[in-house]
Amino acid sequence: MVETGLKKDIRKISNKELKDFLKEKGEKAFRAKQIQEWLWKKSARSFDEMSNLSLNLRSLLKEHFELFPVKVAEFQISNDRTIKSAFQLHDTHLVEGVLIPADDRMTACISSQVGCSLTCKFCATGYMDRKRNIEAAEIYDQVVLIKDQAEKHYKHPLTNIVYMGMGEPLLNYANVIKSVEYITSPEGLGMSPKRITVSTAGIAKMIKKLADDEVKFNLALSLHAANDEKRNQIMPINETNNLKVLIEALQYFYQKTKTRITLEYILFYNFNDSLQDAEELFKVTKKVPVKINIIEYNPIAEANFSNTKADTLDQFASYLENKGVNVNVRRSRGKDIDAACGQLANRKKEGNN
Incomplete structure (x- = not known):
């Protein structure tokens, strides 16, 4: 306490x-x-x-x-209207959150850890040390502050929440679950759990715990490669949670919750963007009901990856669509302020206002 x-x-x-x-x-x-x-x-x-x-x-x-309310230390507005905020916690640690506006929705992307203990090679947060878990009330505060931004800047209520900011949500399980309770409870913000998505790099036993706890929110798995050799290279967590184990956990989650899982797949140039990679991804979709978000890569200084070519992305998506897979291509938002997927890293020095 x-x-x-x-x-x-x-x-x-x-x-x-x-x-x-x-x-x-x-x-x-x-x-x-x-x-x-x-x-x-x-x-x-x-x-x-x-x-x-x-x-x-x-x-x-x-x-x-x-009372330890989270504060907005600073914020930036992107050319595409995305708003990135540096949130200051009571102990001066900073985490980042993003408001992503669209025609029909306002999405809050929030953080669950200060830094991250996973070392995904393509993610800026993965190059930071994990300082601590974020408390449930601090996660709730991020949502409230982003909700206020949506209403103030765009006169639109917050419609969706994604736990896709800094940190691995399932390694801060208790606080994440508690924060969802505060956000969805009629005694809290009263949002529908179906408007919330928790994204994980793939902690199989915790995915099964979500199923056992009969959560009502959506689950997304950051997959990014559909074979173990490639996934090991970019996501070391795969060495202890390989694809076979993860798919079993996803099957268990679906059996318990009947909620279709989202697979997130970043296309890296000349690494995981071939039609053979698409075929391997298709084989995963035959094992568990999923939809696929194909994500443009957002380069970071720490990594040597680059985004795939536009025509390669189109071919990859078309290959899956022609096989009947539900595919959504997510275009990057907030690139000019380092607010895009994988770019959150507290460029601002911690403790400064």
């Missing part, structure tokens, strides 16, 4: 603990519901905002508890 001196983080205590505290201080138990509503439905950033609580109760809360 985050504490400053003797003060506890109010967003990390249970409802029972809050009720017990209020009872001990001579306050009515129903105040707990009001406080929780301020925290999770109204997204209060300070106790002073809790206007239907007495001044005495607000003072009491300030005396015993802390």
Whole structure:
């Protein structure tokens, strides 16, 4: 539990603990519901905002508890209207999140870890150390802040959330699941879980845990190569979670949830973009119900990969479509501000405002 001196983080205590505290201080138990509503439905950033609580109760809360709201340290707006934000956490760590506007939707791309413990060779975050997991309330705050940006800049509500920012969500399992509860609960933001996608590099046992926990949100697997030799080269996690093990986990997830999985596939020039690669990817689609997002690569300074040619991408997608595969080509957004897929890396020095 985050504490400053003797003060506890109010967003990390249970409802029972809050009720017990209020009872001990001579306050009515129903105040707990009001406080929780301020925290999770109204997204209060300070106790002073809790206007239907007495001044005495607000003072009491300030005396015993802390609120650690995430702040926007800086943001940039891309030529294509994408907004990238550097979010500052209470301990001065920075993480990045992105608002991706489209004609019919507003998508928040949020982070689950400060840095990442996986070392995917094509991803800027993979070249950072993992400093810590992001707390559930801090993940929730990213959503709220991006939601506010959507409404302020584009007069459009937030419609979708993807856990595709910095970090591996399934290595911060408890906080990710808790954050989804805050976001989807009627006592929270009330968003539909079907509007949420959690993306993983492929942690088989945690994919099975998602299935056992009967999650209602969508699952995406960052595949990027459909044979073990190539996937080992770019995603070291594959050495302990190979394709056979991953496909078994995806089959288990589908059997339990009946939710079709998305396979994300970045096309790298002259590496995984041949028709043979497309055929290997097609074979995966025969083993578990999936749809495929083909993603343009966004080069980073740390890696030697480059984007495939436009006609190669078209041929690759057409090959799969002609075999009846549901394929969506995702064009890069926010490239000019390093906000595109795989580019999030805290260029700003941590701790600076």
